[in-house]
Amino acid sequence: MPRIDDIFSGLRANHTKGLMPFICGGFPSCEATTSLIPSLGQAGACITEIGIPFSDPIADGPVIASAMHEALQRGVEVDDVLNAVAQARNSTDMGLVAMVSASIVHRRGDSAFLEALAQKGLDGVIIPDLDPQQAPPLLTAADQHGLSFSLLIAPTTPEHRIEALVQSCRGFIYLLARGGLTGATDSLPDLEDRVATIRQFTDLPIAAGFGIGSAHQVRAATEACDAAIVGSALIKEMAGADDPLLAAASFVESLAEGLA
Numbered sequence: 292m293p294r295i296d297d298i299f300s301g302l303r304a305n306h307t308k309g310l311m312p313f314i315c316g317g318f319p320s321c322e323a324t325t326s327l328i329p330s331l332g333q334a335g336a337c338i339t340e341i342g343i344p345f346s347d348p349i350a351d352g353p354v355i356a357s358a359m360h361e362a363l364q365r366g367v368e369v370d371d372v373l374n375a376v377a378q379a380r381n382s383t384d385m386g387l388v389a390m391v392s393a394s395i396v397h398r399r400g401d402s403a404f405l406e407a408l409a410q411k412g413l414d415g416v417i418i419p420d421l422d423p424q425q426a427p428p429l430l431t432a433a434d435q436h437g438l439s440f441s442l443l444i445a446p447t448t449p450e451h452r453i454e455a456l457v458q459s460c461r462g463f464i465y466l467l468a469r470g471g472l473t474g475a476t477d478s479l480p481d482l483e484d485r486v487a488t489i490r491q492f493t494d495l496p497i498a499a500g501f502g503i504g505s506a507h508q509v510r511a512a513t514e515a516c517d518a519a520i521v522g523s524a525l526i527k528e529m530a531g532a533d534d535p536l537l538a539a540a541s542f543v544e545s546l547a548e549g550l551a
């Protein structure tokens with residue numbers, strides 16, 4: 292069984308929920324990424340998303356965009372991030388999922404890039420700006436390499452489109468808790484109705500992201516969903532710390548206290 296499926300099956304069997312931090316690969320350095328990944332697992336994360344730095348992130352707010360810009364300014368490239376993940380793989384059983392722009396995937400060759408992700412120890416991929424019509428060959432490649440494949444469902448996505456999107460997902464579905472750009476907020480909308488709509492079409496695990504930045508919000512999100520995704524709030528903690536790795540681990544420990 293692919294690792295992501297195994298993780299969510301274990302959570303459901305134990306009637307628990309998951310925490311999925313997002314980090315920017317190569318921020319503050321590729322060496323830090325290698326060290327950070329296992330420490331997040333030890334702090335309570337079950338899956339970590341690793342963002343591949345991109346010059347024009349579509350949905351990312353200023354915190355994540357700034358981290359990506361800093362990594363790119365330092366010369367971090369796609370292979371640098373993948374190699375950093377590969378070095379961390381043997382130090383953790385946690386699920387590792389790449390979040391990457393469709394332009395990078397297409398430029399590197401759809402099937403070849405997904406094969407490279409699997410070879411470097413990644414367990415899945417999220418392509419937030421993918422045209423769903425371009426999903427079928429990528430989904431085939433994901434299945435061939437045992438990768439999860441997650442598309443995003445927004446608050447405004449109509450039911451007929453939800454039905455089509457979930458058919459192209461493997462491992463879990465990424466539910467946007469709110470619209471707009473990434474970034475922590477003071478409160479989250481109620482996700483129960485949105486999850487109920489998705490549940491009409493699939494039993495795949497649902498992970499909610501966008502706007503989650505505290506243990507209280509993790510608890511609120513996982514009352515409806517299988518996992519909570521935290522990105523901007525974590526990157527902000529790292530960016531303002533003298534020791535970014537220690538700050539990240541400490542923050543994830545605090546977030547894990549909110550798991551339902």
